[in-house]
Amino acid sequence: MRVLLIALFASGASSACEPGDIDSPRGNGLNVGTSADRDAPSNTHSESHAGRHTPASPRTDARAPQPHAESQRAAWARAEALWRERDGRAYAAWRALDPASPEGREAERRLDAADAIYRGVIARLRAGEPDASAPLAALPGALALAPIDPRLYLPLARALRDHRPSDPVRAARYYLRFLAAGPEEDEARAAVREVRALPLAASPETAASVTATVRAFDAARRDAARSARASRALTSTATLPAPALVTAGLAAGLALAALAALLVTRRPRGTSLARASDDAPELHPAITYLVGGLRHELLKHRIGAASDALAALVRGEATAPQRAFLEGRLFGGEPLLAAWEGHLRAFERALGPRVDLRRRDRAFRDAARAITQIVRLEPLLARDPSTATPRLAQAHAKLRAFDDQLATLAARLVRTRVDEALLHEVVDAVRGEYSASLVALDEVHVEVTEPDLEVEVFRVDLVLILKNLVRNAILAVGREPAPRRLAIGVSVDLEATGEELVRIHVRDSSPETLTADAIRERRADRGLGLVSAALARYDGALSVEPAGDGYAKAVTLRFFRALERPGAPASLSEAT
């Protein structure tokens, strides 16, 4: 079996990146065994999380001092590349940077911020929130910041197992990832025991992976024990302590097995653009840029520009210049297929294995077909226009529809409209939660007066933050006698710099004191700790002020207003 696993490995297959999941480690080699390989963080990092679950493992501090700024820059570039490729060594590479260097400081800052979110997710799962999806919704934000500490896979797997019993597959995956990261023997054994006990009958693929892993683990343990016995038999004074052999053999076997299990789990390599976009907000700037390019250069300038001429052709009224124009746009210049292919490749280069636009994105597949159709119609258009024209119009219409789909997708990216619909959604969602639903609110007031207000925050994150604030407010007034009042409003202010600030105020009538510091201090049990981390990512801020008009306080979120893109033409119409 091990030979088979090694062969699978050597074939260069990479583990699939599953949509919606945290980075799956794609080991390019064994994430195994010797501590020298592991570039482990120093113990001070684990100590800073005292009280939380950390594996008890002696690790060497492989963070050698690197005084040379050049090598730090190069190391940072490498570490970043590993992270982008979702390589399992990314975390160690980030931790290995010298914290005295700017790169190391940055890495540390981001790792710590992301770490807080991951741990917050685990804590929230454990705390058993009524809103099932909320804790996990924070994961994309953390993923966009920094790689996950592989040691967190086990507590995450356990938290999922215990508090999301309806989703054992997810827990199983994190168990497998933990095992693939080459853990210490005791924890590996516990993990194998636990993952084996998950109810996976309804998911045969995952069950098969787990079985394979467990079998490999048992085999590795037997082999290691056998060779330990053999080596003891050979030499009475063994130079290597037997447990080390067992551990090394175990870890090697496990890591191989778990990695192979991930490979063998035939998950789709990539998904549609829309799905990848929903699952990975960190891709949004790239997607915006790529979609913009595709729409502008191909869909607008070639397809869109030909619309009028094509319409005339369909009506039978196209003049010769119109026909020439149409032919020029569609068939002239760079061949349409080559241009399309160029855009596709740009998407693939930037977005990597997360998207499969050729096979798993219906919209892109249909568009590719339409483009092929158009190209094929060129000779027919000359020979037999009456047949060719309606087909051309059909293909063209498909591409217009594709353009609309892209526009809709683009509108969902990191930009959220702040309006009453958003605020009502938040309030309704929170009021539907168990604890909040028990609170008899006397007044809920929601108002947004400024139209077209947008902030550069991913909608899910903004909703997450607001829900936390609203939940807090409702529960706070719930602890007070009537009248219990809640209000959410938005104000926009102009700064002396010409920028605009968007402030979302959540007012409540509870006299309970709440300070911004308490919120910032990340008291995860209140869920507000996640708010801090999310805000930092978006360059937002939070403050608490007294409020009047029958409200006791206002918790205010501040963002910079998102403005349309720069585009002041170089030749000045401004000069007038």
Next chain:
Amino acid sequence: MTTSLMHPARPVLLVIEDGTEYVEFARLFVGDTFEIHAARSAREALALLADPGADALLVDLRFDRAPREDLVGDVDATAARLFGGDRARALRHVQDQQGALVLGALREAGFPQRAVFVHDFPPRRLANLRGLYGDVHAVASFDATAIRSALAGARRPA
């Protein structure tokens, strides 16, 4: 033809930046039309506007090299007001937007001269700056032709 020191024949362009890129650029590409003066802070700019005065301003937006005491804008107050007490973030903000804050200080002191930024602003941001500070222009890059256009006809108040 005599030129008095008090009333130079050419209009004066006051360049406000914390480095030398803009001044060099101005001397090379608009130095035929304008007499070029330089200020590294609001304080220096105010002094030069008082004497010998200026007809237009060429302003850099980001001042990341200037010492903190030369910056317009109370970092601590900004931290408290905007960034939840994060003074590092507030300092970065004040540095990144320093040109606009300097312009604000100059307007407050009563100097309405045309200001040209070399910065790619979103249209709404530029409109806001105009609403606040009157005669403001922006050119996206060091485009000499465009900058000359923007400065054309600028004159200090009589």
Next chain:
Amino acid sequence: MSGTPASVREAAALLAHDVGKYIGRIARNVEGEVPPALAPLLLRDVYETQDGQPALARLDALRPALGPLAHDARVVAARDALQRAAALESAARAGDPAALGALVAIARAVESQLRALARALHDAGAP
């Protein structure tokens, strides 16, 4: 030079300003041969940018923060161009007119690539 950017957009904006804007300062406004008086300034723009770093180094420093766009065609093209500029440095510093001319073309190209990138990132999808 402000700290590390918080987002891809910010990184692209910094690239456009720290590298793009300044590299084009002289190059944009030169037609034909580079006048001897401008040559040292052009050299500064390309090889010493704002804080003494060559534009290439600044681009490399910001590239990781671009995330998935670090390998984008425009960024790669800008980087390739800056590497060609690096190869031209001794000839350009010696005053070779061909090298200086090539530098002008490179600087202009880099500026427009980076600015286009920053603008495109700002675009919410409307063509």
